Amino acid sequence: xxxxxxxxxxxxxxxxxxxxxxxxxxxxxxxxxxxxxxxxxxxxxxxxxxxxxxxxxxxxxxxxxxxxxxxxxxxxxxxxxxxxxxxxxxxxxxxxxxxxxxxxxxxxxxxxxxxxxxxxxxxxxxxxxxxxxxxxxxxxxxxxxxxxxxxxxxxxxxxxxxxxxxxxxxxxxxxxxxxxxxxxxxxxxxxxxxxxxxxxxxxxxxxxxxxxxxxxxxxxxxxxxxxxxxxxxxxxxxxxxxxxxxxxxxxxxxxxxxxxxxxxxxxxxxx
Amino acid sequence: xxxxxxxxxxxxxxxxxxxxxxxxxxxxxxxxxxxxxxxxxxxxxxxxxxxxxxxxxxxxxxxxxxxxxxxxxxxxxxxxxxxxxxxxxxxxxxxxxxxxxxxxxxxxxxxxxxxxxxxxxxxxxxxxxxxxxxxxxxxxxxxxxxxxxxxxxxxxxxxxxxxxxxxx
Numbered sequence: 001x002x003x004x005x006x007x008x009x010x011x012x013x014x015x016x017x018x019x020x021x022x023x024x025x026x027x028x029x030x031x032x033x034x035x036x037x038x039x040x041x042x043x044x045x046x047x048x049x050x051x052x053x054x055x056x057x058x059x060x061x062x063x064x065x066x067x068x069x070x071x072x073x074x075x076x077x078x079x080x081x082x083x084x085x086x087x088x089x090x091x092x093x094x095x096x097x098x099x100x101x102x103x104x105x106x107x108x109x110x111x112x113x114x115x116x117x118x119x120x121x122x123x124x125x126x127x128x129x130x131x132x133x134x135x136x137x138x139x140x141x142x143x144x145x146x147x148x149x150x151x152x153x154x155x156x157x158x159x160x161x162x163x164x165x166x167x168x169x170x171x172x173x174x175x176x177x178x179x180x181x182x183x184x185x186x187x188x189x190x191x192x193x194x195x196x197x198x199x200x201x202x203x204x205x206x207x208x209x210x211x212x213x214x215x216x217x218x219x220x221x222x223x224x225x226x227x228x229x230x231x232x233x234x235x236x237x238x239x240x241x242x243x244x245x246x247x248x249x250x251x252x253x254x255x256x257x258x259x260x261x262x263x264x265x266x267x268x269x270x271x
Numbered sequence: 272x273x274x275x276x277x278x279x280x281x282x283x284x285x286x287x288x289x290x291x292x293x294x295x296x297x298x299x300x301x302x303x304x305x306x307x308x309x310x311x312x313x314x315x316x317x318x319x320x321x322x323x324x325x326x327x328x329x330x331x332x333x334x335x336x337x338x339x340x341x342x343x344x345x346x347x348x349x350x351x352x353x354x355x356x357x358x359x360x361x362x363x364x365x366x367x368x369x370x371x372x373x374x375x376x377x378x379x380x381x382x383x384x385x386x387x388x389x390x391x392x393x394x395x396x397x398x399x400x401x402x403x404x405x406x407x408x409x410x411x412x413x414x415x416x417x418x419x420x421x422x423x424x425x426x427x428x429x430x431x432x433x434x435x436x437x438x439x
Contacts, residue, residue: 196343
């Protein structure tokens with residue numbers, strides 16, 4: 001069993017806890033032991049970072065400090081693109097000794113310190129790179145009779161130089177997994193386009209204009225649903241489609257499926 | 272590390288540095304062609320935004336532009352810039368400066384207030400707890416709120432006090 005710190009973030013445990021449930025169900029099947037920690041908000045790599053980048057970095061560092069585990073930090077498993085991006089970017093920025101010293105100084109009054117930086121994984125990368133497609137295949141007991149489009153979300157791949165993404169313009173890990181689950185993949189023109197989530201609270205009309213571009217393209221290919229790996233994209237797209245489908249004939253509502261949910265179903269769990 | 276540098280630099284220094292970072296722009300327009308916001312909002316044109324920063328005489332002049340807050344943070348301009356300009360990050364710096372003078376959107380103020388009050392941006396409410404109970408999920412582990420608040424207060428005053436020292 002590989003021991004990992006489960007980073008749920010703010011949205012999954014409160015608004016889409018079925019994703020957490022699915023992850024906890026499939027973890028033992030994939031040889032994973034998930035450990036919970038009293039993490040704070042990651043914090044979010046759009047709003048909090050826009051307000052104060054040093055605050056964003058320090059709060060992220062505090063979360064990284066919680067998994068220290070002596071001198072052997074537990075690797076972190078993030079189920080959300082935003083949490084992944086924040087924690088991974090913070091871990092990279094903190095490789096700079098001056099930055100680390102400043103942040104440790106800010107953490108000091110709480111008696112916590114980063115001695116060694118943990119590995120940070122997005123669940124999708126972990127599944128492909130560490131678990132492996134063959135092991136996932138072994139656990140599949142039920143083929144999913146679905147024709148799904150895919151949305152990866154910007155913060156899973158970008159900024160690629162900092163996140164170490166291999167093919168930022170052409171992510172394919174979700175494609176690989178869904179094929180193993182028996183899903184027929186339905187491509188669409190704007191697969192790489194942003195969902196506009198970061199703009200929602202700043203300018204909701206503008207966020208919807210951006211989302212319209214995305215959802216029009218999905219509606220045009222009429223999939224059974226859209227496979228996703230990010231709860232922020234989910235919130236933006238699911239809420240947004242309710243508003244947009246009332247005004248725009250070109251947009252029909254669709255169903256969103258989280259990767260964890262699809263994996264759990266194909267492994268025989270009833271969610 | 273730019274975030275730390277920005278916290279310690281005065282506004283004039285920041286403007287000079289931003290201009291140096293953007294000076295290499297050769298106005299190819301790839302950023303604008305990649306920008307999902309420019310598709311739907313024709314005054315959010317990253318290429319022209321870079322030019323206006325290069326011509327600006329003060330940070331405050333740049334912060335007058337509402338489009339400082341119009342970035343979707345998709346990073347496509349950063350990804351595609353042949354000159355290695357990270358314009359997404361330029362806008363992060365400008366939004367940080369805008370927040371310092373209280374010009375951030377109301378929703379950003381609210382998000383920070385929620386973070387300070389709960390340690391999260393999506394608070395745990397009765398509805399969430401009910402959903403969790405139905406799924407037989409364990410209790411959500413919450414952080415030491417006092418520690419989080421202390422840290423937020425320390426960091427928020429850090430940049431300001433460093434700058435005050437410099438400006439004096």
